[in-house]
Amino acid sequence: MFSPALTLLFTVAFVATAGYALVRLVALLSTGDRDGSRVGELAHLLMSLAMLAMTRGLTGAPSSPDGALQIVVFTVLTAWFVRRVVRPPAGHERWVEGYHAAMCAAMAWMVAAMPALMGGSSSGSPGGSGGHHHGGDATAAGTPAWVTGVTEVLAVVALAALAFWSVRVVRPVPGGGCGRAPQARSDAGSGPVAVATRPSVATVRATVRAAVGPRLDAGCHLVMSAGMALMLLVM
DSSP: OOOHHHHHHHHHHHHHHHHHHHHHHHHHHHTTOOSSHHHHHHHHHHHHHHHHHHHTTOOOOTTSHHHHHHHHHHHHHHHHHHHHHHSOOTTBOHHHHHHHHHHHHHHHHHHHTHHHHTTTOOSSOTTSTTSHHHHHHHHHHTSOHHHHHHHHHHHHHHHHHHHHHHHHHHSOOTTOGGGBOOOOOOOTTSSOOOOOOOOOHHHHHHHHHHHHHHHHHHHHHHHHHHHHHHHHHHO
Protein backbone atom coordinates (compact mmCIF):
# COMPACT_ATOMS: atom_id res chain seq x y z
CA MET A 1 0.00 0.00 0.00
CA PHE A 2 2.89 2.37 0.80
CA SER A 3 6.41 2.74 -0.53
CA PRO A 4 9.16 0.73 1.23
CA ALA A 5 10.51 3.88 2.89
CA LEU A 6 7.11 4.91 4.24
CA THR A 7 6.37 1.36 5.33
CA LEU A 8 9.59 1.28 7.37
CA LEU A 9 8.90 4.74 8.84
CA PHE A 10 5.33 3.86 9.82
CA THR A 11 6.41 0.51 11.27
CA VAL A 12 9.08 2.03 13.51
CA ALA A 13 6.79 4.84 14.66
CA PHE A 14 3.77 2.70 15.48
CA VAL A 15 5.77 -0.09 17.11
CA ALA A 16 7.23 2.58 19.40
CA THR A 17 3.85 4.10 20.27
CA ALA A 18 2.28 0.66 20.76
CA GLY A 19 5.07 -0.36 23.13
CA TYR A 20 4.82 2.82 25.16
CA ALA A 21 1.02 2.65 25.35
CA LEU A 22 1.19 -0.98 26.49
CA VAL A 23 3.66 -0.18 29.27
CA ARG A 24 1.57 2.78 30.43
CA LEU A 25 -1.65 0.74 30.29
CA VAL A 26 -0.16 -2.05 32.41
CA ALA A 27 1.11 0.52 34.91
CA LEU A 28 -2.30 2.19 35.16
CA LEU A 29 -4.11 -1.13 35.56
CA SER A 30 -1.69 -2.25 38.27
CA THR A 31 -2.33 0.92 40.28
CA GLY A 32 -6.10 0.66 39.97
CA ASP A 33 -6.49 3.81 37.88
CA ARG A 34 -10.17 4.64 37.52
CA ASP A 35 -10.19 8.16 36.10
CA GLY A 36 -10.25 7.18 32.43
CA SER A 37 -6.55 7.55 31.58
CA ARG A 38 -6.31 3.81 31.00
CA VAL A 39 -8.98 4.08 28.28
CA GLY A 40 -6.84 6.74 26.63
CA GLU A 41 -3.81 4.44 26.69
CA LEU A 42 -5.94 1.55 25.41
CA ALA A 43 -7.06 3.76 22.53
CA HIS A 44 -3.43 4.59 21.73
CA LEU A 45 -2.52 0.91 21.77
CA LEU A 46 -5.40 -0.04 19.48
CA MET A 47 -4.66 2.86 17.12
CA SER A 48 -1.00 1.86 16.90
CA LEU A 49 -1.85 -1.77 16.15
CA ALA A 50 -4.51 -0.79 13.60
CA MET A 51 -2.15 1.55 11.78
CA LEU A 52 0.54 -1.13 11.78
CA ALA A 53 -2.00 -3.40 10.09
CA MET A 54 -2.72 -0.68 7.51
CA THR A 55 0.99 -0.21 6.95
CA ARG A 56 1.38 -3.91 6.14
CA GLY A 57 -1.74 -3.93 3.94
CA LEU A 58 -3.64 -6.21 6.32
CA THR A 59 -6.74 -4.08 6.86
CA GLY A 60 -9.76 -5.19 4.87
CA ALA A 61 -12.50 -3.14 3.25
CA PRO A 62 -15.40 -1.78 5.38
CA SER A 63 -17.51 -4.80 4.43
CA SER A 64 -14.89 -7.28 5.66
CA PRO A 65 -15.07 -8.58 9.27
CA ASP A 66 -11.84 -6.89 10.40
CA GLY A 67 -12.71 -3.63 8.65
CA ALA A 68 -16.20 -3.55 10.18
CA LEU A 69 -14.76 -4.38 13.61
CA GLN A 70 -12.30 -1.50 13.42
CA ILE A 71 -15.06 0.94 12.44
CA VAL A 72 -17.26 -0.21 15.35
CA VAL A 73 -14.45 -0.14 17.94
CA PHE A 74 -13.18 3.31 17.03
CA THR A 75 -16.68 4.73 16.66
CA VAL A 76 -17.46 3.60 20.21
CA LEU A 77 -14.19 5.11 21.46
CA THR A 78 -14.98 8.35 19.62
CA ALA A 79 -18.35 8.57 21.35
CA TRP A 80 -16.72 7.83 24.72
CA PHE A 81 -14.25 10.71 24.32
CA VAL A 82 -16.91 13.08 22.94
CA ARG A 83 -18.89 12.51 26.11
CA ARG A 84 -15.81 13.51 28.10
CA VAL A 85 -15.42 16.64 25.97
CA VAL A 86 -18.96 17.69 26.89
CA ARG A 87 -18.50 16.78 30.56
CA PRO A 88 -14.78 16.48 31.29
CA PRO A 89 -13.94 14.65 34.52
CA ALA A 90 -12.16 16.56 37.23
CA GLY A 91 -8.46 16.84 36.53
CA HIS A 92 -8.74 16.28 32.77
CA GLU A 93 -8.39 18.78 29.94
CA ARG A 94 -11.31 19.14 27.55
CA TRP A 95 -9.14 19.80 24.50
CA VAL A 96 -7.08 16.63 25.06
CA GLU A 97 -10.28 14.58 25.25
CA GLY A 98 -11.24 16.21 21.96
CA TYR A 99 -7.88 15.25 20.51
CA HIS A 100 -8.49 11.61 21.42
CA ALA A 101 -11.99 11.79 19.92
CA ALA A 102 -10.63 13.20 16.65
CA MET A 103 -7.90 10.55 16.42
CA CYS A 104 -10.37 7.72 17.02
CA ALA A 105 -12.77 9.22 14.46
CA ALA A 106 -9.92 9.36 11.93
CA MET A 107 -9.21 5.67 12.51
CA ALA A 108 -12.82 4.77 11.74
CA TRP A 109 -12.84 7.13 8.75
CA MET A 110 -9.74 5.67 7.12
CA VAL A 111 -11.37 2.25 6.91
CA ALA A 112 -14.85 3.49 6.02
CA ALA A 113 -13.53 5.75 3.24
CA MET A 114 -10.89 3.32 1.97
CA PRO A 115 -12.82 2.21 -1.17
CA ALA A 116 -13.42 5.85 -2.17
CA LEU A 117 -9.85 6.90 -1.34
CA MET A 118 -8.60 4.02 -3.47
CA GLY A 119 -10.92 5.06 -6.29
CA GLY A 120 -13.12 2.00 -5.84
CA SER A 121 -10.54 -0.22 -7.52
CA SER A 122 -10.04 -2.53 -4.56
CA SER A 123 -12.83 -4.64 -3.14
CA GLY A 124 -10.75 -6.37 -0.53
CA SER A 125 -7.55 -5.74 1.36
CA PRO A 126 -5.54 -2.66 0.38
CA GLY A 127 -2.56 -4.92 -0.01
CA GLY A 128 -4.22 -6.92 -2.77
CA SER A 129 -3.79 -6.72 -6.53
CA GLY A 130 -6.14 -3.74 -6.77
CA GLY A 131 -4.22 -1.76 -4.14
CA HIS A 132 -2.41 1.54 -4.23
CA HIS A 133 0.59 0.49 -6.29
CA HIS A 134 -1.49 -0.81 -9.19
CA GLY A 135 -4.17 1.86 -9.25
CA GLY A 136 -1.97 4.75 -10.36
CA ASP A 137 -3.61 8.11 -10.99
CA ALA A 138 -6.84 6.45 -12.04
CA THR A 139 -7.65 5.57 -8.43
CA ALA A 140 -7.19 9.13 -7.21
CA ALA A 141 -9.35 10.42 -10.04
CA GLY A 142 -12.30 8.40 -8.81
CA THR A 143 -12.25 9.85 -5.27
CA PRO A 144 -15.22 12.16 -4.51
CA ALA A 145 -14.21 15.69 -3.56
CA TRP A 146 -16.04 15.57 -0.22
CA VAL A 147 -14.17 12.40 0.79
CA THR A 148 -10.87 14.08 -0.02
CA GLY A 149 -12.00 17.15 1.91
CA VAL A 150 -12.89 15.24 5.07
CA THR A 151 -9.60 13.37 4.90
CA GLU A 152 -7.66 16.62 4.55
CA VAL A 153 -9.53 18.22 7.47
CA LEU A 154 -8.61 15.27 9.69
CA ALA A 155 -5.01 15.57 8.51
CA VAL A 156 -4.98 19.27 9.45
CA VAL A 157 -6.34 18.41 12.91
CA ALA A 158 -3.56 15.86 13.33
CA LEU A 159 -0.97 18.43 12.22
CA ALA A 160 -2.34 20.95 14.71
CA ALA A 161 -2.06 18.33 17.44
CA LEU A 162 1.49 17.63 16.29
CA ALA A 163 2.39 21.29 16.75
CA PHE A 164 0.89 21.46 20.23
CA TRP A 165 2.52 18.24 21.45
CA SER A 166 5.84 19.50 20.07
CA VAL A 167 5.53 22.47 22.41
CA ARG A 168 4.78 20.19 25.34
CA VAL A 169 7.83 18.07 24.60
CA VAL A 170 9.98 21.19 24.90
CA ARG A 171 7.96 22.66 27.79
CA PRO A 172 6.42 19.68 29.58
CA VAL A 173 3.42 20.16 31.84
CA PRO A 174 3.59 17.95 34.98
CA GLY A 175 0.63 15.59 35.07
CA GLY A 176 -0.61 16.82 31.69
CA GLY A 177 -0.41 13.56 29.76
CA CYS A 178 -3.25 11.54 28.21
CA GLY A 179 -6.02 13.95 29.14
CA ARG A 180 -4.95 14.72 32.68
CA ALA A 181 -4.91 18.41 33.53
CA PRO A 182 -1.78 20.01 35.00
CA GLN A 183 -1.49 19.23 38.69
CA ALA A 184 -1.39 22.11 41.12
CA ARG A 185 1.85 22.45 43.04
CA SER A 186 1.71 22.24 46.78
CA ASP A 187 2.88 25.17 48.85
CA ALA A 188 6.42 24.19 49.73
CA GLY A 189 6.80 27.21 51.98
CA SER A 190 4.16 26.22 54.52
CA GLY A 191 4.53 23.87 57.47
CA PRO A 192 7.66 22.76 59.29
CA VAL A 193 10.95 22.52 57.45
CA ALA A 194 11.75 18.91 56.60
CA VAL A 195 15.05 17.46 57.74
CA ALA A 196 17.29 16.58 54.80
CA THR A 197 17.61 12.82 54.39
CA ARG A 198 19.09 10.53 51.78
CA PRO A 199 16.42 9.92 49.11
CA SER A 200 15.10 6.40 48.79
CA VAL A 201 15.05 4.45 45.52
CA ALA A 202 11.29 5.01 45.29
CA THR A 203 11.77 8.76 45.74
CA VAL A 204 14.43 8.88 43.03
CA ARG A 205 12.18 6.93 40.65
CA ALA A 206 9.29 9.27 41.37
CA THR A 207 11.50 12.30 40.73
CA VAL A 208 12.75 10.90 37.43
CA ARG A 209 9.20 10.03 36.39
CA ALA A 210 8.01 13.56 37.24
CA ALA A 211 10.81 15.05 35.13
CA VAL A 212 10.82 12.64 32.18
CA GLY A 213 7.26 11.25 32.18
CA PRO A 214 5.46 14.33 30.81
CA ARG A 215 7.96 14.56 27.93
CA LEU A 216 7.51 10.87 27.09
CA ASP A 217 3.73 11.22 27.19
CA ALA A 218 3.85 14.27 24.92
CA GLY A 219 6.37 12.53 22.67
CA CYS A 220 4.03 9.56 22.24
CA HIS A 221 1.18 11.91 21.28
CA LEU A 222 3.54 13.74 18.92
CA VAL A 223 4.60 10.58 17.07
CA MET A 224 1.01 9.36 16.89
CA SER A 225 -0.19 12.69 15.50
CA ALA A 226 2.61 12.84 12.94
CA GLY A 227 1.98 9.27 11.79
CA MET A 228 -1.76 9.87 11.54
CA ALA A 229 -1.33 13.09 9.55
CA LEU A 230 1.13 11.53 7.13
CA MET A 231 -1.00 8.43 6.60
CA LEU A 232 -4.11 10.52 5.92
CA LEU A 233 -2.27 12.73 3.43
CA VAL A 234 -0.72 9.75 1.64
CA MET A 235 -4.09 8.02 1.39
